[in-house]
Amino acid sequence: MTDFDKFFKPESIVLLGASSDPRKWGWQILSNILHGGFKGRVYPINPVRDEILGYKVYKSVADVPEAPDLAIIVVPTTSIVTAVRDCTARGIKAAVVITAGFAEIGEKGVSLQEEMVRVAREGGLRLIGPNCFGIVSPASRLYAQMPPIYPPLGSIAVVSQSGNVGSTIGRRAMAINFGLSRLISTGNEADLHVEDFLVDLGRDSQTKVVLSYIEGFKDGRAFFRAAKEVSRHKPIVMIKVGETEAGASAARSHTASLSGSPRVFDGICRQAGVIRAGNIRELMNIGYGFLTNPLPRGKRVGIVTLGGGWGVLAADACARLGLEVVRLSDEVIRELDKLLPGWWSKSNPVDMVGGSIISDNILRVVEVLAKYDQIDSVISLGMPLPDLSNLPRLVMGEDKENGRKQILDHYRKVFGRVGELKVKYGKPIVVAADIFMPRNFVEELDIMCAVTDVGQVFYNQPHEAATVVNALAAYAEYTRRR
């Protein structure tokens, strides 16, 4: 068992600071370990309780009947050094320190943090944290974190210097049925740094894409080397904050991070192939995009839209990002003429002007564009709608259950065909669609989940599709250059 296996595939866990008070982290984390269904052995430590949440409680780490693989530590700062020493004395090699109040609060906290790391290193104990939310490893059904979220197993790893950004990602991924391979809140990174986790995730076969939120690097060179190595095989998508004075100052008081120069970070991204995202939603959108699309050969985009406005928004967004909205050849226009009403746009974006929105015509147009040599990626704004004749009745609440099933089946089928076209032509097909149904009928989330069932996703706005295509194209270009 490597150090990282002890963190992410432990067979036994000790929780220092277990509490019987549901308002305390020491209760919430135990509750999440329990409800998450962790299959290994769990040893809560509490000096005065015999039992919490059905677990037998131990007075001290020394009393636990084995040397556990992993310690989770939530004791107050005043007891932290003792707790770490108890762990090393019991032969524990991996610990997650949730407790806050270290380097992020200034000088006094810095020395306490240094003392804790010194004691841990002397005893051969590696640390995640302090000042973190904990870790999630769905393959082991390990949900050792503060918020009650239990994302299923998937291929996205999340490494976040912010616990709440990490849990936002976990919660939202879970909501649309998208799984995670790991969720790591790294906190102050007193011992293990973001780059250590990157290296490990580079080797982890379950992980296909790494999403990361970063406030600053403890060791910029080590991060650069790690990122460059990992991005040979898997994309790293990253939010880097603290690029304004206000943001940098907030990052300092949050995780004691020094944000560093935005220009240096730009250079790291360019040379190490890190893809940047501006916000949490964009980060996740790009991550899903990598998981569900082949890489494009270049920056040339074909757009098809069920309505003009979305097409214009997408064209503007593509052009701003540096993607090329290609001019269609006469040959392609002739092929599209066969599918579309006489008054279609005859140009890219291909505007279907609300015509034949029920039939699968838009999928045929997508295929014409995907087949075309001059196009590297297709953006489809809209998908065939379900049979409209029923819709008003369904929207008004009649025959709801049947209608719900009919619509979800429809979208599963339609997106399944999108997936087939991606494979057939080896090109990304990125869908943004407005299939948000009125809430008394069927929810957007239901449709999103139906679509993730068949390994696909869609976005809610035209510019989001453009951003995803741009990220795919940037990463493809980076890997070609190497």
Next chain:
Amino acid sequence: MTDFDKFFKPESIVLLGASSDPRKWGWQILSNILHGGFKGRVYPINPVRDEILGYKVYKSVADVPEAPDLAIIVVPTTSIVTAVRDCTARGIKAAVVITAGFAEIGEKGVSLQEEMVRVAREGGLRLIGPNCFGIVSPASRLYAQMPPIYPPLGSIAVVSQSGNVGSTIGRRAMAINFGLSRLISTGNEADLHVEDFLVDLGRDSQTKVVLSYIEGFKDGRAFFRAAKEVSRHKPIVMIKVGETEAGASAARSHTASLSGSPRVFDGICRQAGVIRAGNIRELMNIGYGFLTNPLPRGKRVGIVTLGGGWGVLAADACARLGLEVVRLSDEVIRELDKLLPGWWSKSNPVDMVGGSIISDNILRVVEVLAKYDQIDSVISLGMPLPDLSNLPRLVMGEDKENGRKQILDHYRKVFGRVGELKVKYGKPIVVAADIFMPRNFVEELDIMCAVTDVGQVFYNQPHEAATVVNALAAYAEYTRRR
């Protein structure tokens, strides 16, 4: 009855091009008029049918027993001039032309469009469209548009040169229970232009905010005059597309719009007080922000957050937009010390470091910031969570109905208090919160609806809150300058 009353408060409608085929717009629009619950008289015209969707059908406009207030026209382009002539002959003064295939398809379409307008004007008939999605006027329960969406009555008016962008807004507003005063798809604007609707909306007492999607102006000066007049009393928030060559070209083939120079439009916005939005979500976010907040006195922002990462993201976003993340005085820090654990950030953003997230402490911190003279707007990242001890059980699906009610009541109460603080201190309090529950328990949409019940909204990401505060501050500054 003014011309605009005939469009938006008609007592009778004639539909030219009514169809019994659910795949045709002539069926879909009739179906929406029916299911929307329009209370006036409806006269579908079709030469071969006697009845459609329960309505008595007439052979021609001449056969209709009265001169209807409004005509909706969906006949093919080949019959359009005859249809318009039939309307003028019957004394009709207002018509919405849904039919596409005019100026947007080139020269031939341009002359047809001109001919149609000439005939209409000779007969005193005003036109919306052609090439539009129709209109919605909830006060009259008039849903004369293509997509099956029925937003309730509210205070947001939407004027869109794109039908599908307009319907996206309608659909999403409806999903979270936010009403519209009007939804107008203006299409090619052969007769009535966006500025004509603006002037009317400026007078409409139901409308408090105008949202608009624009590809280009037929008459830039008239738009400028109209916008300047309306923005004295109500904010206009606008997406202007076609600012790249690819986007401008797409706009031309969509609604025959000439996008014009981005610099000229920037000048119009500055001088006429138009607030710009970059995408549909931002447009709606800002619109909700105006409806649910007083205007701030300046650009100084106080941020409170349940977790550090969201705080850093918000601080970065505020600083980039030119908002000032103010330094807290010693006095305010002392007041906050009383509420927060010892290790809190002692700075702005006020980071509650996951402490007391269940109690209403965050609302107390919001109040301390709102009370403070040096702060013009408060951004609250997070709200008190419902009792966490139940959450894991609820999340896992036990006692779901009770839990659902408990959580919705909780958020109604919490956001009700936010509303009271806004009134008490006369300052915007903009909330972004991650209260997205796992889908097998209770949906984000449910919570959003519960919150709109009490006249409040919240956003999903920290930078969205910053964007809203910035829009409020910009409009406030504009109105002060005038």
